[in-house]
Structure formats: C-alpha cells, structure tokens
Amino acid sequence: MITELRLENWKSFGEATLYIDPLSILIGTNASGKSNVLDALQFLQRIANGTNVKDALNGLRGGLDWVVKKPNNVFSLSVTNQILDDKYQYTIRCEIKKNQDVIIIDECLTVLNYKKEFRYHTDSQRISSLYVQLFSKTIKTEGESGIPIWCGSVAMNIGVSVRRVVMFNPIASTMKHYSTLSDQIDSDAGNIAGVLAALSPEKQKEIEDTLTQYANRLPERDIHRVYAEKVGKLGKDAMLYCDEKWGESGEVFTVDARAMSDGTLRFLAILTALLTLPEGSLLAIDEVDNGFHPSRAHLLLEALQTIGKQRNIDVLVTTHNPALLDALGTEFVPFVTVAHRDSITGESKLTLLEDIEQLPKLLAQGTVGKLSTQGLIEKSLESVHG
Structure with missing residues (x-):
C-alpha cells in the first residue's frame, strides 16, 4: 500500500511530502493546497490505468495551465509503496511546453531492500512511459526492451496500489x-x-x-x-x-x-465505499464532513477508523471543519498533516501536526478545532517558516 506521496513544483507546492497512514487527516485553510494533494493522487491513478499523461493532467482542476508551480515548467511526483520489509518508489518527471504539449522527461523505479538500493531510469527518447511499458504486462524478459527483469514485479506492485486509489466525492x-x-x-x-x-x-x-x-x-x-x-x-x-x-x-x-x-x-455512501472497495484500496475524500451535522463527527471518525482497519483500506480525508477537528483525540495527532502557505514564498507546504514545536502550548489553549478556527496553528507555522 502507498505510504508516501512526494510533490515537487506541483501546482502550489515547492517540495512537500505527505505520509499516508491507515487514517490520514489533512487540515488547513481554504487555498492552503489540500485539494492539490488529492489532484496529484488522481493524476497518478489515471496514468496507472492507462490514461494519456496530457489527458490525465487536462482533466484536473485548472488543467495544464496550473499543473506546475510558477514560474517553473517541470514537476515531479513520487509514490512509495511498502510490502512487508520492502519499499518501492516510482517517480515521474514531466515538462509542460509552451505549446501545451507534455513531455515525460524521465521516470525512476527504486527498490530499497536490506539496505541495498537498486534504481532504473528511463528517458523520453527511450521509453515513453514505464506505466505504459510495465503496467501493461508486455515486458516478459530483459532482452525484449532493455528493461531489467526486476522492474516488472516492482511496477506491478506499485501499479496495483496506485490503481486502487479511489477519489470519492459522494453527491x-x-x-x-x-x-x-x-x-x-x-x-x-x-x-x-x-x-x-x-x-x-x-x-x-x-x-x-x-x-x-x-x-x-x-x-x-x-x-x-x-x-x-x-x-x-x-x-x-x-x-x-x-x-x-x-x-x-x-x-x-x-x-x-x-x-x-x-x-x-453522504454518510451511508462513505460507509458503503469502505465496505465494498477491494482490500488494499486508498479511499481519498475531500471535505469528508461536508453537509454533516457537527454531532456526527465522532461517529464518522469511528467508522473511518474501524471499518478501514477491518477491511485493510487506508483512508485519506481533508477537512477544515472545527467539529471534526474537535472530535480528534490526542491519539489522532500523529496522523494529522497541516497544509499551509509559506509567508515569504507563498508556496504550499505540508507539516505534520506533531512536528510543530509549539503544539503542547497550543493544545493547552484549546482543542485542535478551536486552534484552527482562531488561526493559531497557521500563525505558529508562519513564525517558523517566515
């Protein structure tokens, strides 16, 4: 299953990493970059399912015009997948041309196993896409394309995980x-x-x-x-x-x-998704509590955590609702990531809530929901990054 998502010059982000747990909660104000994280997952899921890279990008909010953080024209995305003691990482780097064409500059598969690192790179001249070449299961032996044989199994493992990303917006x-x-x-x-x-x-x-x-x-x-x-x-x-x-x-x-x-x-839809999606899926829901009464927050969190664990489904949700944030006990703190803007550069950043040095003092002033409502979390991050 996916354990990390790394973004570089993606939309409003410079460099950022999202750590994905069985239940991951992404908080932040409007325009902080929360939805841009979900867009990255959706792009990877689309190309893993065979969608053309340009079409996959055009289908996102803002299209090609807002895929890369200005003034850059190259972005890269990486996903890390862990199975038992092995970690696999896939990275894709793309360039957006002035004529709105998209070029895959290179791709990289990395295997970290017993402290030994193995890498395989492609470039746009050699292979159009590892996703196309490897996930289509056309590679049989190393001699067919010059691709090392281990790449097939690595790409298959990562491909399965990325294809199981489910972007869910119950209407x-x-x-x-x-x-x-x-x-x-x-x-x-x-x-x-x-x-x-x-x-x-x-x-x-x-x-x-x-x-x-x-x-x-x-x-x-x-x-x-x-x-x-x-x-x-x-x-x-x-x-x-x-x-x-x-x-x-x-x-x-x-x-x-x-x-x-x-x-x-909406509540029944989220439960049904948790109960029917294939095991090993990553269920991503933007503004998970949209339209819910505040009194449902505890029940919603309980369902996400309990059913997700029972069915081996990871859940990533975004929210800025104080009621849901107030429902988070201290046991949830390690699984909360704050999306925020750098006060100097304006770019989006991701910071684990537990990594905020002033967190103990902040929590002494009130709940996470209260802190968020008063903007104290963002202010504490501004003092660090500003």
Missing part, C-alpha cells in the same frame, strides 16, 4: 434516483443502491446490517433498517430504502432515498 442528489446494478461504487456514489443490490444475498445482508448499525446511531429519527432492493420486471435497477420509526406511536415507515437527508446519504 446526495445523484443517490436519490434508481441506479443500475454495479460491481463498484462510482466516485459520486450515484449507484449506491445498484452496488448493494448486486451483492450476493449473504454479503448484502452483512453490509446492510453494518449500515443499519451505524445509521441507527445518527442523531435523527430511529432508523431500523437500511437496505437496497431491485426494482422493475427485469430487476436490473435498484433503489435505496430506509425503515424509520416516527413519533411516540412507534409506527415504522419506509422511505426511499428521495426522502433521505443529504447528510445521511
């Missing part, structure tokens, strides 16, 4: 309609009902029971059951339903997704 409005039966949840969760209904009866019941257990703890109506059912004569579509108990009478009513609150639907 409630897309979940309120019938959806076609599906094997994997869409990035906007619009097919949540189709994913649940397509499972085997045993697996569907297991997952829906978990959804119900968490939904029953929401500070709203008394939710008795969350489930999906196939609809229509052909049974190729599905709808999401919820059985709720209203009022003192205790009468149970069934409502479909169209009557569910946006916050509840």
Whole structure:
C-alpha cells in the first residue's frame, strides 16, 4: 500500500511530502493546497490505468495551465509503496511546453531492500512511459526492451496500489434516483443502491446490517433498517430504502432515498465505499464532513477508523471543519498533516501536526478545532517558516 506521496513544483507546492497512514487527516485553510494533494493522487491513478499523461493532467482542476508551480515548467511526483520489509518508489518527471504539449522527461523505479538500493531510469527518447511499458504486462524478459527483469514485479506492485486509489466525492442528489446494478461504487456514489443490490444475498445482508448499525446511531429519527432492493420486471435497477420509526406511536415507515437527508446519504455512501472497495484500496475524500451535522463527527471518525482497519483500506480525508477537528483525540495527532502557505514564498507546504514545536502550548489553549478556527496553528507555522 502507498505510504508516501512526494510533490515537487506541483501546482502550489515547492517540495512537500505527505505520509499516508491507515487514517490520514489533512487540515488547513481554504487555498492552503489540500485539494492539490488529492489532484496529484488522481493524476497518478489515471496514468496507472492507462490514461494519456496530457489527458490525465487536462482533466484536473485548472488543467495544464496550473499543473506546475510558477514560474517553473517541470514537476515531479513520487509514490512509495511498502510490502512487508520492502519499499518501492516510482517517480515521474514531466515538462509542460509552451505549446501545451507534455513531455515525460524521465521516470525512476527504486527498490530499497536490506539496505541495498537498486534504481532504473528511463528517458523520453527511450521509453515513453514505464506505466505504459510495465503496467501493461508486455515486458516478459530483459532482452525484449532493455528493461531489467526486476522492474516488472516492482511496477506491478506499485501499479496495483496506485490503481486502487479511489477519489470519492459522494453527491446526495445523484443517490436519490434508481441506479443500475454495479460491481463498484462510482466516485459520486450515484449507484449506491445498484452496488448493494448486486451483492450476493449473504454479503448484502452483512453490509446492510453494518449500515443499519451505524445509521441507527445518527442523531435523527430511529432508523431500523437500511437496505437496497431491485426494482422493475427485469430487476436490473435498484433503489435505496430506509425503515424509520416516527413519533411516540412507534409506527415504522419506509422511505426511499428521495426522502433521505443529504447528510445521511453522504454518510451511508462513505460507509458503503469502505465496505465494498477491494482490500488494499486508498479511499481519498475531500471535505469528508461536508453537509454533516457537527454531532456526527465522532461517529464518522469511528467508522473511518474501524471499518478501514477491518477491511485493510487506508483512508485519506481533508477537512477544515472545527467539529471534526474537535472530535480528534490526542491519539489522532500523529496522523494529522497541516497544509499551509509559506509567508515569504507563498508556496504550499505540508507539516505534520506533531512536528510543530509549539503544539503542547497550543493544545493547552484549546482543542485542535478551536486552534484552527482562531488561526493559531497557521500563525505558529508562519513564525517558523517566515
């Protein structure tokens, strides 16, 4: 699984490293660079899945015009993958030409094993892309292309991890309609009902029971059951339903997704992603608590941590919501990274919360949420980097 992401001249960043844990929380003010980190992961995931480099960059926010930190025209991204005692690293360096063309300057695969370092470089004259050459599984022997045979297994391991990066942005409005039966949840969760209904009866019941257990703890109506059912004569579509108990009478009513609150639907979508994505995935969610009531923060964090650990799924989330930050206990501090701007250069930086020298004094003044609301975390970093 991916353990590090390194950015160099990527968008608003000069040089920065994000350390990825089972649950990683990226905080910071607006325009601090949080979303740019997710864009880097999305770019790598796209090219690992075979998308042309230029198309992969054009599909990001800002397109090619804002991929490289001004006034540079070259950026590099690196991902480190760890399996047992072995660490593998892939680096790609690209140049954006004035005519908006994109050139892969070089790529590098690195294996760190038992304190011995092995590297393999390519250049644009020799190979267009290691992702294209190696992840397509066309390399059989070293003699076919001059690529060392070990590169194939290394690229395969890194490629699997990068392809399993899932950029997730559940949109409630897309979940309120019938959806076609599906094997994997869409990035906007619009097919949540189709994913649940397509499972085997045993697996569907297991997952829906978990959804119900968490939904029953929401500070709203008394939710008795969350489930999906196939609809229509052909049974190729599905709808999401919820059985709720209203009022003192205790009468149970069934409502479909169209009557569910946006916050509840987003919550169920995140849980469904955690429960159905392949093991070894990295689930990345920008503004994870968007639309959630503050009282749900503890429950959301519990679900991300508990289900992620059970299913071996790493979770990376961004937030600037004080309620969620307040829900972070001291045990979460090592897993929080602060995105912030350098007061002199203006470039984005990433700093582990626990690495802030003034942190003990800051925490004595209040919770992480309170500190963030008052801008004290950013001010302490300005005094260091300024």
